[in-house]
Amino acid sequence: MFSKNKNNTNSYSVRPDHAITSTQGAKIHDPFATERIGQHGPLLLQNANLIESLAHFNRERIPERNPHAHGSGAFGVFKVTDDISDICGSEMFDTVGKETKLLIRFSTVGGEKGSADTARDPRGFAIKFYTKEGNLDWVYNNTPVFFIRDPSKFPHFIHTQKRNPQTNLKDANMFWDFLTTEENQVAIHQVMILFSDRGTPKSYRNMNGYSGHTYVWTNKKGEWHYVQVHIKTDQGIETLNNEEASKLAGQSPDYCQQDLFNSIDNKKYPSWTVYVQTMTKKEAADLPFSVFDLTKVWPQKQFPLRRIGKITLNENPTNYFAQVEQAAFSPSNTVPYQQPSADPVLQARLFAYPDAHRYRLGPNFNQIPVNCPYASQFFNPAIRDGPMNVNGNFGKEPNYLSTDKKYVFGDKYELNKPEIWSGPAIPYHWKTSPGDIDFQQATNLYQKVLSKQPGQQKALAHNVAVHVAAACPKIQDRVFAMFSRVDKKLGNDIKEETLNLAPRSRTSKL
16 A cells, blocks of 8 residues: 655665664664673663663553544545536546545444454444545444534543443443433434444444535535435445344454455455435425434435445555554545535534544654555645654745745635524533434334334344343433333333343342
8 A cells, every 4th residue: 555665755664684673773683682791690771672672662552542442444445436526526536437545444432442343332434535635534433323412522421431430340320321311312313223233233344334424515616515425335234133242242352353354355355335415505404403413314215325436445454553553534634525514523523533643643643654645745834843753844845835935725616605604602502302303213213114124123122121231220210211202112122121131129229
């Protein structure tokens, strides 16, 4: 994926003859010999090779992502299959048959870096396209909705999916306390998906990806649409039931990593077909919910899927740390004619993601080869210096836009009849709405979708019951009540199995 041109300051500086050297390139005669006084005497401080080895070892680990710490990745290509010039003017879409190189990282959300691939958890589905207009990141999930629509709740929510600060254990009380709090029950749609068998995909190859967020795409005439992206697996959806997922978590915790790597290694390249849904400003105004609501899907009968291309993964990383662990994705990495919408969670991610990379990888993370915009290249002389600057730091270029220099700027494009925002600056808590509007899509999922999939209504109730059985009675009752708002039978089924698994006399207090 990345060249090893010895004249390129961003390339690897690795000797082809495999001669063992210090980090400064001096050959080492015996890497296991340590300088000391006599054969068994104390070591000497001048033993630079030993000190270098131990000091670097102490610094091998970088902060893990929070969240999405555990994941797998591979390289591939996006190929345009259909003309969408009426929807988007981005260069990557301008010709049917055009190919763009890409990197995908799949991940779980709540677990630590060493956690199991088969945990019940949403999956990250992050794609970096190396386009001629710059790197474009689609930082998606394998579910079309999410738990929250208020970005200020994100740290709180993620904390409840992690470990109790006292016991250092996963805590069912924490987990369900957040989700069943009345103002947070807007999460119900995502919770229904999570606790169906879709919450435990059989492999990364057998799951879809979704933008979840609404984006704004513009054509070269300035005409714009709201857009959501669907990335549908060509291998078919396959899932694990709760017991299969738990068994694999113990027997083969890296099951999905192994599956993905082996499939590509055996030239059984996984692929996905990419579709978009589009919506006009007028259509958005007529919706019964906000187009910026991350907890809602767009009905496909009203907003049908439109095919745009195909993604194929065909190249494993040569080094996981360099090309996957150090990969930095952010929805703020965008290109002309693709913009974020006013979705508040998306707006918050525009800051949070690159800021996380500055902390985790350093302010020059864009110079790490896997993150370099190699197809378009980078020039901004005001962004320079800082730790680990390795690209030449723009040499003698002025560190501002000098009047003595001639610069090239991108084309300006404007939206026809753009959104206009006006009003006072006010705090707004987008909590669960009155009535059933935030439960309707969850009810439709249960009554109209899962009912047509043999055993899936029962599996949903079972999966919730097994999890909530570890919570205290007060939290359990809130869970039963919340799911009863979706469907009374669902609430009763969860309650019946939960109380069989955890009779009230044996439960703990919150």
